[in-house]
Amino acid sequence: NQFQRDLAPVAAGVDALAGALQKAQADRARLQRRVVSRADQERKAIARDLHDEMGPCLFGLRVEADALRDAAPDDTIRDHASSIAAIADQIARVNRSLLEDLRPVSIGQLPLAAVLAEYVDDMGRRFPRTDIRLSLAPDLPEPDESVALTLFRILQEGITNALRHADARHIDIRLWTDPAHWRMILADDGKGLDPDSREGTGLTGMRERITLLGGRMSLSSDGTGTAIEAILPLSQPL
Ligand SMILES: Nc1ncnc2c1ncn2[C@@H]1O[C@H](COP(=O)(O)OP(=O)(O)OP(=O)(O)O)[C@@H](O)[C@H]1O
Ligand SMILES: [Mg+2]
Known part of the structure:
Protein backbone atom coordinates (compact mmCIF):
# COMPACT_ATOMS: atom_id res chain seq x y z
CA ASN A 1 0.00 0.00 0.00
CA PRO A 104 59.35 -9.72 28.07
CA VAL A 105 61.78 -11.79 26.02
CA SER A 106 59.64 -14.83 25.77
CA ILE A 107 56.36 -13.26 24.58
CA GLY A 108 55.88 -14.42 21.02
CA GLN A 109 58.45 -17.17 21.45
CA LEU A 110 56.91 -19.41 24.10
CA PRO A 111 53.22 -20.26 24.53
CA LEU A 112 51.45 -17.55 26.53
CA ALA A 113 50.50 -20.08 29.23
CA ALA A 114 54.18 -20.88 29.80
CA VAL A 115 55.19 -17.22 29.98
CA LEU A 116 52.46 -16.41 32.51
CA ALA A 117 53.22 -19.49 34.61
CA GLU A 118 56.91 -18.68 34.68
CA TYR A 119 56.25 -15.12 35.79
CA VAL A 120 53.92 -16.27 38.56
CA ASP A 121 56.45 -18.90 39.73
CA ASP A 122 59.17 -16.30 39.80
CA MET A 123 57.04 -13.86 41.83
CA GLY A 124 56.05 -16.71 44.14
CA ARG A 125 59.72 -17.40 44.84
CA ARG A 126 60.48 -13.73 45.42
CA PHE A 127 57.47 -13.10 47.65
CA PRO A 128 56.98 -16.36 49.53
CA ARG A 129 54.63 -14.84 52.09
CA THR A 130 51.93 -14.23 49.51
CA ASP A 131 50.20 -17.16 47.91
CA ILE A 132 49.96 -16.40 44.19
CA ARG A 133 47.81 -18.77 42.22
CA LEU A 134 47.33 -18.95 38.49
CA SER A 135 44.51 -21.00 36.96
CA LEU A 136 44.65 -21.33 33.21
CA ALA A 137 41.80 -22.92 31.32
CA PRO A 138 42.99 -26.03 29.48
CA ASP A 139 43.54 -25.74 25.73
CA LEU A 140 43.83 -21.97 25.62
CA PRO A 141 44.26 -20.74 22.06
CA GLU A 142 47.48 -18.87 21.24
CA PRO A 143 46.72 -15.13 20.99
CA ASP A 144 48.56 -12.82 18.63
CA GLU A 145 51.44 -10.88 20.09
CA SER A 146 49.64 -7.68 21.12
CA VAL A 147 46.98 -9.62 22.99
CA ALA A 148 49.62 -11.85 24.59
CA LEU A 149 51.62 -8.83 25.70
CA THR A 150 48.49 -7.14 27.05
CA LEU A 151 47.49 -10.20 29.07
CA PHE A 152 51.05 -10.42 30.38
CA ARG A 153 51.04 -6.72 31.36
CA ILE A 154 47.73 -7.07 33.19
CA LEU A 155 49.11 -10.01 35.15
CA GLN A 156 52.37 -8.19 35.87
CA GLU A 157 50.83 -4.89 36.97
CA GLY A 158 48.00 -6.61 38.85
CA ILE A 159 50.36 -8.79 40.88
CA THR A 160 52.77 -5.92 41.46
CA ASN A 161 49.94 -3.70 42.69
CA ALA A 162 48.59 -6.39 45.00
CA LEU A 163 52.06 -6.92 46.47
CA ARG A 164 52.80 -3.20 46.75
CA HIS A 165 49.51 -1.77 47.92
CA ALA A 166 47.14 -4.45 49.15
CA ASP A 167 48.98 -6.29 51.87
CA ALA A 168 47.27 -9.39 50.49
CA ARG A 169 47.80 -12.99 51.58
CA HIS A 170 46.38 -14.51 48.44
CA ILE A 171 46.37 -13.42 44.85
CA ASP A 172 44.20 -15.44 42.55
CA ILE A 173 44.47 -15.11 38.77
CA ARG A 174 42.24 -16.85 36.29
CA LEU A 175 42.47 -16.82 32.52
CA TRP A 176 39.95 -18.41 30.22
CA THR A 177 38.03 -17.76 27.03
CA ASP A 178 34.35 -17.60 26.24
CA PRO A 179 33.23 -18.01 22.62
CA ALA A 180 34.12 -14.42 21.77
CA HIS A 181 36.54 -13.15 24.44
CA TRP A 182 39.66 -13.55 26.46
CA ARG A 183 38.80 -13.10 30.10
CA MET A 184 41.15 -12.52 32.96
CA ILE A 185 40.32 -11.93 36.60
CA LEU A 186 42.92 -10.99 39.13
CA ALA A 187 41.67 -10.92 42.71
CA ASP A 188 43.46 -10.28 45.98
CA ASP A 189 42.29 -10.48 49.57
CA GLY A 190 44.02 -7.33 50.68
CA LYS A 191 42.75 -4.11 52.13
CA GLY A 192 41.07 -2.82 48.98
CA LEU A 193 41.43 0.42 47.09
CA ASP A 194 41.76 3.49 49.24
CA PRO A 195 38.88 5.82 48.27
CA ASP A 196 41.41 8.64 48.02
CA SER A 197 43.76 6.67 45.77
CA ARG A 198 44.41 8.02 42.30
CA GLU A 199 44.89 5.89 39.25
CA GLY A 200 48.60 5.90 38.43
CA THR A 201 50.57 4.92 35.37
CA GLY A 202 49.97 1.24 36.06
CA LEU A 203 46.18 1.11 35.97
CA THR A 204 45.92 3.84 33.35
CA GLY A 205 48.30 2.04 31.02
CA MET A 206 46.43 -1.21 31.55
CA ARG A 207 43.11 0.41 30.74
CA GLU A 208 44.50 2.16 27.66
CA ARG A 209 45.97 -1.00 26.22
CA ILE A 210 42.80 -2.97 26.82
CA THR A 211 40.62 -0.27 25.26
CA LEU A 212 42.88 -0.01 22.24
CA LEU A 213 42.39 -3.71 21.62
CA GLY A 214 38.62 -3.23 21.76
CA GLY A 215 38.24 -4.67 25.23
CA ARG A 216 37.17 -3.34 28.60
CA MET A 217 38.41 -3.42 32.14
CA SER A 218 36.59 -3.18 35.41
CA LEU A 219 37.89 -2.67 38.88
CA SER A 220 35.96 -3.61 41.98
CA SER A 221 37.08 -3.29 45.53
CA ASP A 222 35.92 -3.33 49.12
CA GLY A 223 37.49 -3.88 52.51
CA THR A 224 38.11 -7.55 51.69
CA GLY A 225 40.11 -7.10 48.54
CA THR A 226 40.36 -5.88 45.00
CA ALA A 227 39.47 -7.54 41.72
CA ILE A 228 40.38 -6.51 38.20
CA GLU A 229 38.54 -8.04 35.32
CA ALA A 230 39.73 -7.68 31.75
CA ILE A 231 37.80 -8.73 28.69
CA LEU A 232 39.43 -8.72 25.26
CA PRO A 233 37.97 -9.76 21.93
CA LEU A 234 39.14 -13.22 20.93
CA SER A 235 39.46 -12.54 17.24
CA GLN A 236 41.51 -9.59 16.17
CA PRO A 237 41.08 -8.76 12.51
CA LEU A 238 43.99 -6.68 11.22
N1 LIG B 1 45.42 -4.43 44.53
C1 LIG B 1 45.34 -3.23 45.11
N2 LIG B 1 44.98 -3.12 46.42
C2 LIG B 1 44.90 -1.92 47.03
N3 LIG B 1 45.15 -0.74 46.40
C3 LIG B 1 45.50 -0.78 45.10
C4 LIG B 1 45.62 -2.01 44.39
N4 LIG B 1 45.97 -1.73 43.12
C5 LIG B 1 46.06 -0.40 43.04
N5 LIG B 1 45.79 0.19 44.23
C6 LIG B 1 45.75 1.64 44.51
O1 LIG B 1 45.53 2.32 43.29
C7 LIG B 1 46.57 3.24 43.04
C8 LIG B 1 46.86 3.30 41.56
O2 LIG B 1 47.48 2.10 41.09
P1 LIG B 1 48.44 2.20 39.83
O3 LIG B 1 48.96 0.85 39.51
O4 LIG B 1 47.69 2.89 38.75
O5 LIG B 1 49.59 3.16 40.31
P2 LIG B 1 50.78 2.82 41.32
O6 LIG B 1 50.87 1.33 41.54
O7 LIG B 1 50.63 3.69 42.53
O8 LIG B 1 52.06 3.31 40.54
P3 LIG B 1 52.60 2.72 39.17
O9 LIG B 1 52.31 3.79 38.17
O10 LIG B 1 54.03 2.47 39.39
O11 LIG B 1 51.85 1.46 38.87
C9 LIG B 1 47.72 2.76 43.89
O12 LIG B 1 48.56 3.81 44.26
C10 LIG B 1 47.02 2.17 45.10
O13 LIG B 1 46.70 3.17 46.02
MG1 LIG C 1 50.90 0.03 39.92
Whole structure:
Protein backbone atom coordinates (compact mmCIF):
# COMPACT_ATOMS: atom_id res chain seq x y z
CA ASN A 1 0.00 0.00 0.00
CA GLN A 2 0.86 3.66 -0.21
CA PHE A 3 2.10 3.90 3.37
CA GLN A 4 4.64 1.10 2.87
CA ARG A 5 5.73 2.64 -0.41
CA ASP A 6 6.30 5.97 1.33
CA LEU A 7 8.31 4.35 4.07
CA ALA A 8 10.49 2.24 1.78
CA PRO A 9 13.10 4.96 1.12
CA VAL A 10 13.28 5.73 4.84
CA ALA A 11 13.86 2.06 5.65
CA ALA A 12 16.52 1.86 2.96
CA GLY A 13 18.15 4.98 4.42
CA VAL A 14 18.22 3.44 7.90
CA ASP A 15 19.72 0.24 6.49
CA ALA A 16 22.40 2.23 4.71
CA LEU A 17 23.17 4.17 7.89
CA ALA A 18 23.42 0.96 9.92
CA GLY A 19 25.77 -0.47 7.30
CA ALA A 20 27.92 2.65 7.34
CA LEU A 21 28.04 2.62 11.13
CA GLN A 22 29.12 -1.00 11.17
CA LYS A 23 31.84 -0.29 8.67
CA ALA A 24 33.02 2.75 10.63
CA GLN A 25 33.20 0.65 13.80
CA ALA A 26 35.20 -2.05 12.04
CA ASP A 27 37.56 0.60 10.63
CA ARG A 28 38.01 2.09 14.06
CA ALA A 29 38.79 -1.28 15.64
CA ARG A 30 41.31 -1.97 12.88
CA LEU A 31 43.00 1.38 13.41
CA GLN A 32 43.16 0.91 17.16
CA ARG A 33 44.79 -2.44 16.67
CA ARG A 34 47.34 -0.92 14.36
CA VAL A 35 48.20 1.67 17.00
CA VAL A 36 48.87 -1.06 19.55
CA SER A 37 50.88 -3.26 17.25
CA ARG A 38 52.87 -0.28 15.94
CA ALA A 39 53.73 0.68 19.53
CA ASP A 40 54.75 -2.92 20.21
CA GLN A 41 56.95 -2.95 17.13
CA GLU A 42 58.65 0.25 18.21
CA ARG A 43 59.29 -1.12 21.68
CA LYS A 44 60.71 -4.22 20.13
CA ALA A 45 63.06 -2.15 17.97
CA ILE A 46 64.21 -0.11 20.97
CA ALA A 47 64.75 -3.30 22.95
CA ARG A 48 66.79 -4.75 20.10
CA ASP A 49 68.97 -1.65 19.87
CA LEU A 50 69.50 -1.54 23.61
CA HIS A 51 70.44 -5.18 23.57
CA ASP A 52 72.64 -5.19 20.49
CA GLU A 53 74.33 -1.81 20.90
CA MET A 54 74.55 -1.24 24.63
CA GLY A 55 75.27 -4.81 25.67
CA PRO A 56 78.60 -5.25 23.86
CA CYS A 57 79.76 -1.69 24.73
CA LEU A 58 79.14 -2.28 28.42
CA PHE A 59 80.88 -5.59 28.28
CA GLY A 60 83.88 -3.95 26.58
CA LEU A 61 83.95 -1.21 29.18
CA ARG A 62 83.94 -3.79 31.92
CA VAL A 63 86.80 -5.78 30.38
CA GLU A 64 88.89 -2.63 29.89
CA ALA A 65 88.24 -1.46 33.44
CA ASP A 66 89.34 -4.85 34.78
CA ALA A 67 92.48 -4.76 32.66
CA LEU A 68 93.25 -1.25 33.88
CA ARG A 69 92.75 -2.33 37.48
CA ASP A 70 95.07 -5.31 37.06
CA ALA A 71 97.76 -3.20 35.42
CA ALA A 72 97.35 -0.23 37.78
CA PRO A 73 100.67 1.13 39.01
CA ASP A 74 99.15 2.33 42.27
CA ASP A 75 96.12 2.04 44.55
CA THR A 76 94.48 5.28 43.48
CA ILE A 77 94.31 4.19 39.84
CA ARG A 78 93.26 0.70 40.89
CA ASP A 79 90.37 2.14 42.94
CA HIS A 80 89.22 4.33 40.09
CA ALA A 81 89.33 1.36 37.70
CA SER A 82 87.26 -0.70 40.14
CA SER A 83 84.71 2.10 40.38
CA ILE A 84 84.45 2.24 36.60
CA ALA A 85 83.85 -1.53 36.51
CA ALA A 86 81.16 -1.23 39.19
CA ILE A 87 79.41 1.58 37.31
CA ALA A 88 79.50 -0.47 34.09
CA ASP A 89 77.84 -3.34 35.97
CA GLN A 90 75.19 -1.03 37.31
CA ILE A 91 74.38 0.31 33.84
CA ALA A 92 74.20 -3.27 32.57
CA ARG A 93 71.65 -4.08 35.28
CA VAL A 94 69.56 -1.04 34.41
CA ASN A 95 69.79 -2.03 30.76
CA ARG A 96 68.57 -5.54 31.48
CA SER A 97 65.59 -4.38 33.48
CA LEU A 98 64.73 -1.79 30.80
CA LEU A 99 64.82 -4.59 28.25
CA GLU A 100 62.61 -6.77 30.36
CA ASP A 101 60.12 -3.89 30.73
CA LEU A 102 60.15 -3.06 27.06
CA ARG A 103 59.45 -6.55 26.01
CA PRO A 104 59.35 -9.72 28.07
CA VAL A 105 61.78 -11.79 26.02
CA SER A 106 59.64 -14.83 25.77
CA ILE A 107 56.36 -13.26 24.58
CA GLY A 108 55.88 -14.42 21.02
CA GLN A 109 58.45 -17.17 21.45
CA LEU A 110 56.91 -19.41 24.10
CA PRO A 111 53.22 -20.26 24.53
CA LEU A 112 51.45 -17.55 26.53
CA ALA A 113 50.50 -20.08 29.23
CA ALA A 114 54.18 -20.88 29.80
CA VAL A 115 55.19 -17.22 29.98
CA LEU A 116 52.46 -16.41 32.51
CA ALA A 117 53.22 -19.49 34.61
CA GLU A 118 56.91 -18.68 34.68
CA TYR A 119 56.25 -15.12 35.79
CA VAL A 120 53.92 -16.27 38.56
CA ASP A 121 56.45 -18.90 39.73
CA ASP A 122 59.17 -16.30 39.80
CA MET A 123 57.04 -13.86 41.83
CA GLY A 124 56.05 -16.71 44.14
CA ARG A 125 59.72 -17.40 44.84
CA ARG A 126 60.48 -13.73 45.42
CA PHE A 127 57.47 -13.10 47.65
CA PRO A 128 56.98 -16.36 49.53
CA ARG A 129 54.63 -14.84 52.09
CA THR A 130 51.93 -14.23 49.51
CA ASP A 131 50.20 -17.16 47.91
CA ILE A 132 49.96 -16.40 44.19
CA ARG A 133 47.81 -18.77 42.22
CA LEU A 134 47.33 -18.95 38.49
CA SER A 135 44.51 -21.00 36.96
CA LEU A 136 44.65 -21.33 33.21
CA ALA A 137 41.80 -22.92 31.32
CA PRO A 138 42.99 -26.03 29.48
CA ASP A 139 43.54 -25.74 25.73
CA LEU A 140 43.83 -21.97 25.62
CA PRO A 141 44.26 -20.74 22.06
CA GLU A 142 47.48 -18.87 21.24
CA PRO A 143 46.72 -15.13 20.99
CA ASP A 144 48.56 -12.82 18.63
CA GLU A 145 51.44 -10.88 20.09
CA SER A 146 49.64 -7.68 21.12
CA VAL A 147 46.98 -9.62 22.99
CA ALA A 148 49.62 -11.85 24.59
CA LEU A 149 51.62 -8.83 25.70
CA THR A 150 48.49 -7.14 27.05
CA LEU A 151 47.49 -10.20 29.07
CA PHE A 152 51.05 -10.42 30.38
CA ARG A 153 51.04 -6.72 31.36
CA ILE A 154 47.73 -7.07 33.19
CA LEU A 155 49.11 -10.01 35.15
CA GLN A 156 52.37 -8.19 35.87
CA GLU A 157 50.83 -4.89 36.97
CA GLY A 158 48.00 -6.61 38.85
CA ILE A 159 50.36 -8.79 40.88
CA THR A 160 52.77 -5.92 41.46
CA ASN A 161 49.94 -3.70 42.69
CA ALA A 162 48.59 -6.39 45.00
CA LEU A 163 52.06 -6.92 46.47
CA ARG A 164 52.80 -3.20 46.75
CA HIS A 165 49.51 -1.77 47.92
CA ALA A 166 47.14 -4.45 49.15
CA ASP A 167 48.98 -6.29 51.87
CA ALA A 168 47.27 -9.39 50.49
CA ARG A 169 47.80 -12.99 51.58
CA HIS A 170 46.38 -14.51 48.44
CA ILE A 171 46.37 -13.42 44.85
CA ASP A 172 44.20 -15.44 42.55
CA ILE A 173 44.47 -15.11 38.77
CA ARG A 174 42.24 -16.85 36.29
CA LEU A 175 42.47 -16.82 32.52
CA TRP A 176 39.95 -18.41 30.22
CA THR A 177 38.03 -17.76 27.03
CA ASP A 178 34.35 -17.60 26.24
CA PRO A 179 33.23 -18.01 22.62
CA ALA A 180 34.12 -14.42 21.77
CA HIS A 181 36.54 -13.15 24.44
CA TRP A 182 39.66 -13.55 26.46
CA ARG A 183 38.80 -13.10 30.10
CA MET A 184 41.15 -12.52 32.96
CA ILE A 185 40.32 -11.93 36.60
CA LEU A 186 42.92 -10.99 39.13
CA ALA A 187 41.67 -10.92 42.71
CA ASP A 188 43.46 -10.28 45.98
CA ASP A 189 42.29 -10.48 49.57
CA GLY A 190 44.02 -7.33 50.68
CA LYS A 191 42.75 -4.11 52.13
CA GLY A 192 41.07 -2.82 48.98
CA LEU A 193 41.43 0.42 47.09
CA ASP A 194 41.76 3.49 49.24
CA PRO A 195 38.88 5.82 48.27
CA ASP A 196 41.41 8.64 48.02
CA SER A 197 43.76 6.67 45.77
CA ARG A 198 44.41 8.02 42.30
CA GLU A 199 44.89 5.89 39.25
CA GLY A 200 48.60 5.90 38.43
CA THR A 201 50.57 4.92 35.37
CA GLY A 202 49.97 1.24 36.06
CA LEU A 203 46.18 1.11 35.97
CA THR A 204 45.92 3.84 33.35
CA GLY A 205 48.30 2.04 31.02
CA MET A 206 46.43 -1.21 31.55
CA ARG A 207 43.11 0.41 30.74
CA GLU A 208 44.50 2.16 27.66
CA ARG A 209 45.97 -1.00 26.22
CA ILE A 210 42.80 -2.97 26.82
CA THR A 211 40.62 -0.27 25.26
CA LEU A 212 42.88 -0.01 22.24
CA LEU A 213 42.39 -3.71 21.62
CA GLY A 214 38.62 -3.23 21.76
CA GLY A 215 38.24 -4.67 25.23
CA ARG A 216 37.17 -3.34 28.60
CA MET A 217 38.41 -3.42 32.14
CA SER A 218 36.59 -3.18 35.41
CA LEU A 219 37.89 -2.67 38.88
CA SER A 220 35.96 -3.61 41.98
CA SER A 221 37.08 -3.29 45.53
CA ASP A 222 35.92 -3.33 49.12
CA GLY A 223 37.49 -3.88 52.51
CA THR A 224 38.11 -7.55 51.69
CA GLY A 225 40.11 -7.10 48.54
CA THR A 226 40.36 -5.88 45.00
CA ALA A 227 39.47 -7.54 41.72
CA ILE A 228 40.38 -6.51 38.20
CA GLU A 229 38.54 -8.04 35.32
CA ALA A 230 39.73 -7.68 31.75
CA ILE A 231 37.80 -8.73 28.69
CA LEU A 232 39.43 -8.72 25.26
CA PRO A 233 37.97 -9.76 21.93
CA LEU A 234 39.14 -13.22 20.93
CA SER A 235 39.46 -12.54 17.24
CA GLN A 236 41.51 -9.59 16.17
CA PRO A 237 41.08 -8.76 12.51
CA LEU A 238 43.99 -6.68 11.22
N1 LIG B 1 45.42 -4.43 44.53
C1 LIG B 1 45.34 -3.23 45.11
N2 LIG B 1 44.98 -3.12 46.42
C2 LIG B 1 44.90 -1.92 47.03
N3 LIG B 1 45.15 -0.74 46.40
C3 LIG B 1 45.50 -0.78 45.10
C4 LIG B 1 45.62 -2.01 44.39
N4 LIG B 1 45.97 -1.73 43.12
C5 LIG B 1 46.06 -0.40 43.04
N5 LIG B 1 45.79 0.19 44.23
C6 LIG B 1 45.75 1.64 44.51
O1 LIG B 1 45.53 2.32 43.29
C7 LIG B 1 46.57 3.24 43.04
C8 LIG B 1 46.86 3.30 41.56
O2 LIG B 1 47.48 2.10 41.09
P1 LIG B 1 48.44 2.20 39.83
O3 LIG B 1 48.96 0.85 39.51
O4 LIG B 1 47.69 2.89 38.75
O5 LIG B 1 49.59 3.16 40.31
P2 LIG B 1 50.78 2.82 41.32
O6 LIG B 1 50.87 1.33 41.54
O7 LIG B 1 50.63 3.69 42.53
O8 LIG B 1 52.06 3.31 40.54
P3 LIG B 1 52.60 2.72 39.17
O9 LIG B 1 52.31 3.79 38.17
O10 LIG B 1 54.03 2.47 39.39
O11 LIG B 1 51.85 1.46 38.87
C9 LIG B 1 47.72 2.76 43.89
O12 LIG B 1 48.56 3.81 44.26
C10 LIG B 1 47.02 2.17 45.10
O13 LIG B 1 46.70 3.17 46.02
MG1 LIG C 1 50.90 0.03 39.92
